[in-house]
Amino acid sequence: MTAPFDLTDDSVVVVIGTGAGGGVLANELAQKGVSVVSLEAGGRHLPEDFINDEWESFGQLARLDPRTTSGDWRVAKDFSGLPAWIVKSVGGTTQHWAGASLRFQDHEWKTKSTYGDVQGASLLDWPIDAAEMDPWYTRAEDKLGVTRTGDRPGLPGNNNYKIFEAGAKALGYEQVHTGRMAINSDENRDRNMCQQTGFCFQGCKWGAKWSAGYVDIPEGEATGNLEVREKSHVARILHDDSGKVTGVEYFDADGNLQMQKARLVCVAGNSFESPRLLLNSASSMFPDGLANSSGQVGRNYMRHMTGSVYAVFDQPVRMWRGTTMAGIIQDESRHDPSRGFVGGYELETLALGLPFMAAFLDPGGWGREFTTALDSYENMAGMWIVGEDMPQETNRVTLNMDVKDQFGLPVANVHFDDHPNDIAMRNHAYKQGAAVYDAVGATRTFPTPPYPSTHNLGTNRMSENPRDGVVNKWGQTHDIANLFISDGSQFTTGAAENPTLTIVALAIRQADHIASQMSQGNL
Amino acid sequence: MRFTHKTKTLTRRDLLSRSVAVGAGFVVGAGYVASSNAAWAMETTSLQPETMAALVQMARDIYPHDHVGDEYYVIAVKGYDTEDAAPGVEAGVAALNAAAKGRGHADYLSMRWERDRVDLLRSMEASPFFQQIRGGLVTGLYNQKAVWPLFGYEGESFSQGGYIDRGFDDINWL
Numbered sequence: 001m002t003a004p005f006d007l008t009d010d011s012v013v014v015v016i017g018t019g020a021g022g023g024v025l026a027n028e029l030a031q032k033g034v035s036v037v038s039l040e041a042g043g044r045h046l047p048e049d050f051i052n053d054e055w056e057s058f059g060q061l062a063r064l065d066p067r068t069t070s071g072d073w074r075v076a077k078d079f080s081g082l083p084a085w086i087v088k089s090v091g092g093t094t095q096h097w098a099g100a101s102l103r104f105q106d107h108e109w110k111t112k113s114t115y116g117d118v119q120g121a122s123l124l125d126w127p128i129d130a131a132e133m134d135p136w137y138t139r140a141e142d143k144l145g146v147t148r149t150g151d152r153p154g155l156p157g158n159n160n161y162k163i164f165e166a167g168a169k170a171l172g173y174e175q176v177h178t179g180r181m182a183i184n185s186d187e188n189r190d191r192n193m194c195q196q197t198g199f200c201f202q203g204c205k206w207g208a209k210w211s212a213g214y215v216d217i218p219e220g221e222a223t224g225n226l227e228v229r230e231k232s233h234v235a236r237i238l239h240d241d242s243g244k245v246t247g248v249e250y251f252d253a254d255g256n257l258q259m260q261k262a263r264l265v266c267v268a269g270n271s272f273e274s275p276r277l278l279l280n281s282a283s284s285m286f287p288d289g290l291a292n293s294s295g296q297v298g299r300n301y302m303r304h305m306t307g308s309v310y311a312v313f314d315q316p317v318r319m320w321r322g323t324t325m326a327g328i329i330q331d332e333s334r335h336d337p338s339r340g341f342v343g344g345y346e347l348e349t350l351a352l353g354l355p356f357m358a359a360f361l362d363p364g365g366w367g368r369e370f371t372t373a374l375d376s377y378e379n380m381a382g383m384w385i386v387g388e389d390m391p392q393e394t395n396r397v398t399l400n401m402d403v404k405d406q407f408g409l410p411v412a413n414v415h416f417d418d419h420p421n422d423i424a425m426r427n428h429a430y431k432q433g434a435a436v437y438d439a440v441g442a443t444r445t446f447p448t449p450p451y452p453s454t455h456n457l458g459t460n461r462m463s464e465n466p467r468d469g470v471v472n473k474w475g476q477t478h479d480i481a482n483l484f485i486s487d488g489s490q491f492t493t494g495a496a497e498n499p500t501l502t503i504v505a506l507a508i509r510q511a512d513h514i515a516s517q518m519s520q521g522n523l
Numbered sequence: 524m525r526f527t528h529k530t531k532t533l534t535r536r537d538l539l540s541r542s543v544a545v546g547a548g549f550v551v552g553a554g555y556v557a558s559s560n561a562a563w564a565m566e567t568t569s570l571q572p573e574t575m576a577a578l579v580q581m582a583r584d585i586y587p588h589d590h591v592g593d594e595y596y597v598i599a600v601k602g603y604d605t606e607d608a609a610p611g612v613e614a615g616v617a618a619l620n621a622a623a624k625g626r627g628h629a630d631y632l633s634m635r636w637e638r639d640r641v642d643l644l645r646s647m648e649a650s651p652f653f654q655q656i657r658g659g660l661v662t663g664l665y666n667q668k669a670v671w672p673l674f675g676y677e678g679e680s681f682s683q684g685g686y687i688d689r690g691f692d693d694i695n696w697l
Binding site: 052053055156157158159162163166194195196197198199205206315316317318320321322353354355357358359364366367368370371374375377378440 | 584585586587588590641657661662664665666670671674675676677678679680681682684685686687689690691692693694696697
């Protein structure tokens with residue numbers, strides 16, 4: 001039968017979420033002839049709908065449903081109700097992402113073996129490695145059209161990049177370039193070429209940047225095997241007496257509770273909503289939540305060690321012109337404990353418009369120390385720091401029983417404390433970032449604290465041993481054979497790289513596995 | 524409530540003859556507040572004009588930009604001139620004035636030096652009133668499209684074809 005599917009059709013695969021994980025998985029399954037119902041909490045926003053205005057776009061795309069925070073991370077102080085800057089829309093956060101598409105370094109699949117014991121960290125080796133992932137990465141790069149992979153040229157550097165590159169070279173850095181980006185760099189592709197418009201975070205109005213929302217989802221729908229139900233909030237995953245998943249309950253666009261039967265359920269709602277859904281699905285058979293016999297659901301929340309460095313020069317830069325993330329320094333991404341921490345970090349250019357710069361440069365800051373920085377906004381350059389943070393069991397997503405969402409369900413509380421390794425790495429990165437700009441004549445630099453998280457990882461982590469995590473090497477939960485996790489929450493560790501390419505590669509690989517297991521009658 | 528830039532209805536002469544100077548460049552009359560050079564004037568409906576004048580000064584003391592005129596600060600805080608918001612703001616400004624008195628000044632607007640006013644604001648930084656005003660200004664001031672050019676920010680660019688032919692890489696001083 002072809003989409004749309006009946007609520008009682010128990011032959012369908014239900015995929016929850018349509019972002020980098022769920023959107024890709026749904027399309028890949030549909031291409032293989034599998035019937036898929038995708039349930040997406042957000043609405044559909046296409047390139048023509050996107051808005052070149054930071055706050056207006058934020059209102060259009062950001063997920064603003066209530067969440068709470070705790071812990072010593074500065075986000076809990078500055079943005080207590082907004083732990084994450086992620087998107088509620090068909091396409092999820094791939095609508096908003098900058099496009100950086102980096103593979104893990106080989107050793108980052110095996111951090112426990114490479115770094116050894118780090119006090120307070122729950123490091124673990126992934127049950128997969130670089131060799132196994134190589135072909136899936138290649139398929140992900142081809143799907144996303146990643147620059148500097150295959151035969152795709154790099155993007156040109158904008159003003160913000162030119163400053164960054166000159167400073168990096170003056171400092172002796174060697175791995176400096178305009179990045180591997182899922183942004184089209186030439187005219188002979190199926191997406192438009194980048195027009196250096198800026199506003200990458202607000203959704204690319206040219207469609208030059210890859211997004212699951214306007215690439216994978218329409219491709220999947222064109223097969224007749226994929227039905228996307230927008231504005232559908234999944235409340236609970238249901239199971240039978242044998243402990244097998246049978247379907248999901250969700251609130252439809254009109255707020256009515258519906259039940260969709262399913263042969264298999266794949267959860268890809270981001271690292272807050274995915275564990276929240278498993279926990280909210282607790283039953284008499286699974287009183288601690290689904291797939292939680294290990295007690296690991298919600299634990300080991302990672303958000304990348306982040307921060308930014310902005311700098312003021314005595315002449316104009318106009319960093320907002322062109323690609324938001326226009327280049328990268330990779331020299332510090334290596335593992336080199338002589339720097340005082342394990343793991344490494346990337347430095348990537350970043351630009352904010354004036355409205356967001358006022359909100360994020362120094363949250364809570366005021367007076368002339370703050371305003372003289374903004375007075376030089378036109379002469380400002382900026383970079384973002386993204387590094388591997390340590391998984392910690394106590395950094396976790398739990399249900400906040402005192403705060404309910406619009407459907408009366410407990411919201412996610414996000415608890416995060418920085419690990420000493422995270423702090424040491426951030427301080428190193430602040431110093432190096434400032435040195436890059438000082439090398440080309442910065443008159444003032446700013447070590448800007450982390451924004452609400454966009455890289456949310458690890459709350460349903462992958463493990464060889466069912467005791468240590470929630471899912472196996474295929475993203476299949478250890479406890480329930482027909483329940484899969486398909487988003488960044490399955491990350492065992494976070495690596496230094498932006499996670500989207502890895503989420504996409506894992507989703508392509510998982511689709512292959514699910515389809516073959518289904519055809520063999522194992523699922 | 525009405526906000527007038529470069530008002531034609533109130534001349535400088537009118538202002539000086541019909542109003543009272545309240546310090547720091549403001550004059551107030553019955554139901555309105557204006558800059559002493561008549562660059563702008565605003566009728567208030569719920570707030571006392573003196574309260575609005577103090578609020579505008581407070582906004583500038585929190586986010587001082589010497590190249591940004593008072594009219595943009597007025598726009599940033601005029602949303603408090605409503606029946607719902609006014610009582611809280613009146614109370615907040617009253618507390619501000621009381622604190623100024625405690626430091627030997629007639630009121631907040633009578634504190635001539637920015638550093639004195641800022642010292643006072645620092646002492647009240649944790650108060651809900653201060654945080655309400657400061658938090659509101661982040662968008663109230665910096666999200667005004669008319670303010671952006673004063674900082675060189677160009678805003679929307681899609682309709683102009685982006686910057687691919689308009690200087691995305693035009694830096695010439697490196």
